Amino acid sequence: MGLSRRELLRTSGLGALALGCNRDDKPSSAAPRFTGQSPERGHLLRSAALLDAPIDAHIRAGVVIVGGGAAGFSAAWRLQKLGLDDFIVLELEPEIGGTARSGVLPRSPHPMGAHYLPAPPRECSELLELLTDLDLLVGYEHDGTPEYRSTAICAAPEERHFHAGTWHPGLYPSDGQTPAQEQQWERFWDQLRELDRVRDHDGELLFRLPVRRSSARLRGLDQLSMAAWLDEHGFDSWRLRWYVDYACRDDYGCTLAQTSAFAGLHHFLARGLEDTREDPLLTWPGGNGELIASLRARVDLGARLKTDHIVYAIDPERGQLRVRDLASERSISIEAQAILWAAPRFLLRHVLPRDRDPLSADALTYAPWLVANLELREPPGGVGATLAWDNVPIIENPAARNLGYVVATHQEGRDRAIEGGAVITYYQPLVADDPAGLAQHRAHLLGSDARGLSEQVLGALEHMHPGIRRHLSALHVHRWGHAMIRPVPGHLFGGALELARAPIGCVRACATDVGGLPLFEEAFYAAIDAADWALDRIGRA
Template sequence: MKISRRRFLGHALGVSMVGLTSYEAWRYFVPGRPPISVDFPGKAIGHAIRDAQMQPPANIPTRYVNTVIIGSGAAALSAAWQLSRQEMQDYILLDGAERNGNNRGESQFGVDYPTGAHYLPLPSPESEHIRELLGDLQLYQHGVYDERALLQVPNERLFYQQHWQSELLPRRDADSERFFRFINQLSNQRGADGKRLFTIPLDLSSTDNHWRRLEQITFAHWLQQQGYHSPTLLWYLDYCCRDDYGQGISQVCAWAGLHYFCARGNEQNEHGSVLTWPHGLHELSQRIRAFCRLQPLENWPESSQPFKQPYSMNAFVASIEEHAQGVRLLVCTGQQKYFWLEARHAICAMPLYIAAHVVKNIQQYGFKPESHMPQYAPWIVANFLLRGMPAESRHSRLAWDNILYQGAGLGYVVATHQQIRQGPPAYTSFTAYTALNQDTPANVRRWMLSASPEEIYQCAAAELEQIYGVALRQRILQARLSLRGHAMAVPQPGYLANQGLQALRSYTGRLQFAHSDLSGYSIFEEACYWGKRAAVQILAQQ
């Protein structure tokens, strides 16, 4: 009997695997996992501060400055931008545990990629501070945005029923049509105080109680009350909430759920045009540093003369205490050298879960951590560095944002998307975002600390391997997994009425607070708003 080549190869493979265990046979067909690198940004320093493990030596020196900014995320750099804009020079920015915070980017194999935030939607009508910033950064001139930063098409696609489609809403039905008609009506509606109901920044939203009371129930509860039952619509709304808030419709409040869709106005919604770069908002951070002419400072000069230019320093703060003449800080540099810093003014741009352990007696500002602390959503941001591009189906092109219907993650972004028009790159990174809301945030953080790199990889890569198969591993040069246990504040029911956040927002002493946490949720626009506002307060005190 003549045997075909296919049958021969199958027989040969079968003979060669006789005697192998089932696991060894599986390994024969399934590529091994690629090299895995796990990063916990800020964990070591954050836990040392939390557990009061900092042990400064005796008789450390004291340094002096007019203003210190504590942190280097979006709020901190926005404060620096505003100080420099008003030609203030005598200030220093202390980078903290992670330079550029959640906007940090990295580069490997000639590929830039984000480890956190990766895009900025075009500003809402009320976000004049963002247009002002983008103008100073040469990204918005004469009413036109830099086309090199505008997202190129195809911008997004959804893997639904084994096929890719360009629209993220899986399908249109009566429920989805009714919901979006309501959103269009609500987007420009104003409250009794004349303000739009939902705005970015949140601080400028209407306080009309008729609508604010929606913060008392979950978005899921409100949707049920309104008779929305479509599985595809509910999945889409849940996805959007997980994408912006880190938790789904069963965790965030109804006001926040509607805010997501209404705050940018009818002209610009969340899935409209955005500004993005290969390494995400790291680009904005670096542009702000250049605008401010921030110079790195390794060793503090012995002279007590005012700075003639602003500096940044690889250092974090272990304690902050405000007094009548200013603010006293205990600073530790990247070289583990301690010193006291006396500043006339300070901007605390750290997340509140850190500030609660650093600011001495933070309760005196009206913030009680045990009752006012926001809940924080844990995330995995995974960069899969690839040699070339995996094959796509004939009927779909790789988009910037690629999402799997009913996937546990939030899809993956192609870091080199903006460069694809120049030809397929030799290397790229697929950046997969996973908002871990399958359990309570506290339990997820415990899992993060105990899980093996292989377990974390499996969680982060599950959607990619479902779409491309495990053969994708043969292209992966390295998996860079960033675990952010406190990635973002969650706008749960009651967050608008949080008196602790209100107290920090309204405080006008020598110590100012600036972070997106003050808004109860985490986006660049909110962080920039509070950073600019804190700087304006300090400039008024000069």
């Protein structure tokens, strides 16, 4: 027997969130609506009618890139940089961006998903080259320190947290901690500093970007959960464990127990430790969608970018794609020498011939996310620390945790006048221990109406800002059924990612998920490696 809606709410993170927050039952004046990615479009791959449709046109291209997000446009940039223009980009949605897509409310642009990029380490020379091409990296200091465009650097204050009715600066809840908890916090950072000092036999850091460049020395930690690693080292302070759990949820959509210890430590070490790193955080009102838009402008594809196009069949031996133009309702056959699959990897098996994908259907798992943008007539306030870019609640009940919100209008005053009100972006990964739990969250997320999800968002925000709905003028809800690849124990170095990246005939997958971690850097490096492979395949390397 199936779960009732009440049971589904009770057992899902969304239901726990709604029940565990202060509520102001006065209805808001804004009618919520869904915007962004369309789940219905992705489900068209299940339609037999597509395969039966006659072909209306035939075209050829040297390389076809499937997916117009971070990976797709990074691959396009790389191909063009190395002298190839004979390629096209196909995007399912009417707008580009993927999980880095931007939206807009009357007050301001806003992110629908990914919303920042830490300035990359100096060894990420290719990524630094991209940022230079996009006029984000504008020069270097005499000691080689990169200088970034000031309007892209996150303005202070960056972070605050809400605990016991008061806002505090930073993310660690130090107020009221015991001497033993403080000692654990200091010992945790001592442990990280020790790992940061260690080098492999080539003198390189143990944890690197992309993650597959990391040293083999500690890869065994991938078999262990981050919770187990903390246990082994005697870290039982709830404050420290909340802080590390927040980092895992924010970067990976996983809890401590669901995150590989290697991935958890990679978060703190791959870009250098926070207490020693001086490189800035790059962000934009529209989040990383503005970064993708800059990439699009730089590559300038013109008619070679085809939105509203769904790829529904690929012959990897012959290099043929069958594509439906959803706007004109025409079916197209495309012949290519190389196909770069920059869409989610789990979709590839649905367009390949039966049994052609060597990757098992359950090899990769993905976290669903609920994201919402709210336009407010008054900016959020609160007692204590002033409004920051990132505003995070400390919630002791793990089932009710969310990541709080970022302020899309935080950067104002640098390149535009500060206006009244604010736009805030709420984030919540829907975590679960197994595929069945993830499927349940996904079904609830995609089966709920906009009003129901908006009430849960408002309930979470009222925990921090009672009465916030009285200031609400607009609310957009974004549903991500497969937002993030999950680096569960055994995921990074267990062999599945190598299989996911391996060419299948003339097809090579190169989206963020085959990198292993849901980071822009992983999408970028998977894409440029695939672009180099494509150039070699067509004899243009």
